[in-house]
Amino acid sequence: MGTAGKVIKCKAAVLWEPKKPFSIEEMEVAPPKAKEVRIKILATGICRTDDHVIKGTIVAKYPVIVGHEATGIVESIGEGVTTVKPGDKVIPLFLPQCRECNACRNPDGNFCIKSDITGHGVLAEGTTRFTCKGKPVYHFMGTSTFTEYTVVDEFALAKIDAAAPPEKVCLIGCGFSTGYGAAIKTGKVTPGSTCAVFGLGGVGLSVIMGCKSAGAARIIGIDLNKNKFEKAMAVGATECISPKDFTKPISEVLSEMTGNNVGYSFEVIGRLDTMVDALASCHMNYGTSVVVGAPPSADMLTYNPMLLFTGRTWKGCIFGGWKSRDDVPKLVTDFLAKKFDLDLLITHVLPFRNIQEGFELLYSGQSIRTVLTF
Numbered sequence: 094m095g096t097a098g099k100v101i102k103c104k105a106a107v108l109w110e111p112k113k114p115f116s117i118e119e120m121e122v123a124p125p126k127a128k129e130v131r132i133k134i135l136a137t138g139i140c141r142t143d144d145h146v147i148k149g150t151i152v153a154k155y156p157v158i159v160g161h162e163a164t165g166i167v168e169s170i171g172e173g174v175t176t177v178k179p180g181d182k183v184i185p186l187f188l189p190q191c192r193e194c195n196a197c198r199n200p201d202g203n204f205c206i207k208s209d210i211t212g213h214g215v216l217a218e219g220t221t222r223f224t225c226k227g228k229p230v231y232h233f234m235g236t237s238t239f240t241e242y243t244v245v246d247e248f249a250l251a252k253i254d255a256a257a258p259p260e261k262v263c264l265i266g267c268g269f270s271t272g273y274g275a276a277i278k279t280g281k282v283t284p285g286s287t288c289a290v291f292g293l294g295g296v297g298l299s300v301i302m303g304c305k306s307a308g309a310a311r312i313i314g315i316d317l318n319k320n321k322f323e324k325a326m327a328v329g330a331t332e333c334i335s336p337k338d339f340t341k342p343i344s345e346v347l348s349e350m351t352g353n354n355v356g357y358s359f360e361v362i363g364r365l366d367t368m369v370d371a372l373a374s375c376h377m378n379y380g381t382s383v384v385v386g387a388p389p390s391a392d393m394l395t396y397n398p399m400l401l402f403t404g405r406t407w408k409g410c411i412f413g414g415w416k417s418r419d420d421v422p423k424l425v426t427d428f429l430a431k432k433f434d435l436d437l438l439i440t441h442v443l444p445f446r447n448i449q450e451g452f453e454l455l456y457s458g459q460s461i462r463t464v465l466t467f
């Protein structure tokens with residue numbers, strides 16, 4: 094291995110501060126320390142959560158390398174790494190699995206204490222491996238994939254089947270697994286039920302795929318952008334509606350459409366008003382509503398507690414409730430066995446240097462998932 098133990102100079106998309114475009118820079122990536130792994134990124138998807146950092150609605154430390162939905166190859170390993178070796182195909186995990194904390198040890202838990210959801214921007218050892226123009230550059234959720242090379246903690250890495258196509262299975266690193274798991278693991282959608290999905294981006298469409306595979310009889314997609322409806326129907330929605338066509342809340346519209354029988358609702362946008370309306374949409378007694386959209390860091394929510402008093406269940410989930418290191422390799426195997434299709438979610442594939450164009454496609458509502466290749 095020619096590069097092992099040495100600093101690698103490579104191209105990376107740096108966000109120097111919030112609300113500014115990416116700048117493609119030459120960055121130095123230090124070798125992995127103990128229990129860390131350096132990866133060459135092969136493909137990475139663009140998720141709305143990355144945009145939350147650009148906009149500054151999710152806490153992060155700047156300058157930062159965002160990106161958290163990727164496939165890569167292990168370039169080198171630090172001392173004491175036992176679960177991967179150079180040449181292994183891997184998916185970095187924004188939600189790690191240390192296998193030691195309470196959440197990891199609980200069969201129903203997955204929110205590992207080692208995750209960097211609060212934005213410290215460093216690896217477990219406490220420092221960053223990225224330097225640009227002599228300044229430290231911070232990590233994002235322990236992944237940072239908008240770069241040719243990155244370093245992650247061993248507990249934030251899943252080894253996957255070498256035959257997996259990188260530009261597709263990168264979606265298993267976030268969007269697909271999050272949505273699919275929200276339906277089948279967190280919501281526990283039952284056969285014959287009626288589901289409502291608020292937000293038809295890459296994650297919302299994956300919720301629909303999960304509802305369908307769980308045997309839901311009726312799946313209603315909701316989005317302001319009607320251009321999303323065709324894709325939603327293709328992945329399993331039975332009908333779609335836009336809030337623009339109604340003057341009353343969508344919860345009332347859904348109640349009329351279904352005879353007050355939405356068993357499961359999912360908020361997959363990240364807005365407070367739609368979180369409450371999605372809750373109100375599910376049946377007042379036996380309904381379950383799942384918050385999947387990332388809440389803005391600084392915002393508080395008020396809602397009428399009567400919504401819960403009558404018996405509704407309100408849940409949230411990170412990464413679809415999956416235990417990442419255990420379940421990501423299995424999801425990749427399921428993909429290779431054609432148990433689900435990722436092609437419908439990928440609307441654009443662009444070279445990494447066109448990252449800004451990839452985000453413009455997200456802003457204009459034209460893309461579902463853009464995958465950047467290296």
Ligand SMILES: NC(=O)c1ccc[n+]([C@@H]2O[C@H](COP(=O)([O-])OP(=O)(O)OC[C@H]3O[C@@H](n4cnc5c(N)ncnc54)[C@H](O)[C@@H]3O)[C@@H](O)[C@H]2O)c1
Nearest residue numbers: 141142292293294295296316317361362363386387411412
């Ligand atoms: N819980 C997790 O682990 C997790 C993981 C990944 C993403 N997320 C979050 O999930 C959300 C969705 O991600 P995505 O990549 O699919 O985003 P996206 O931007 O591609 O999709 C959001 C969709 O919501 C629609 N929308 C916006 N405002 C609306 C409104 N008021 N009413 C109806 N529709 C509206 C948009 O038109 C768009 O189609 C984001 O908040 C993201 O941060 C959470």
Ligand SMILES: [Zn+2]
Nearest residue numbers: 140142267268
């Ligand atoms: Zn994501």
Ligand SMILES: [Zn+2]
Nearest residue numbers: 191194197205
């Ligand atoms: Zn843990």
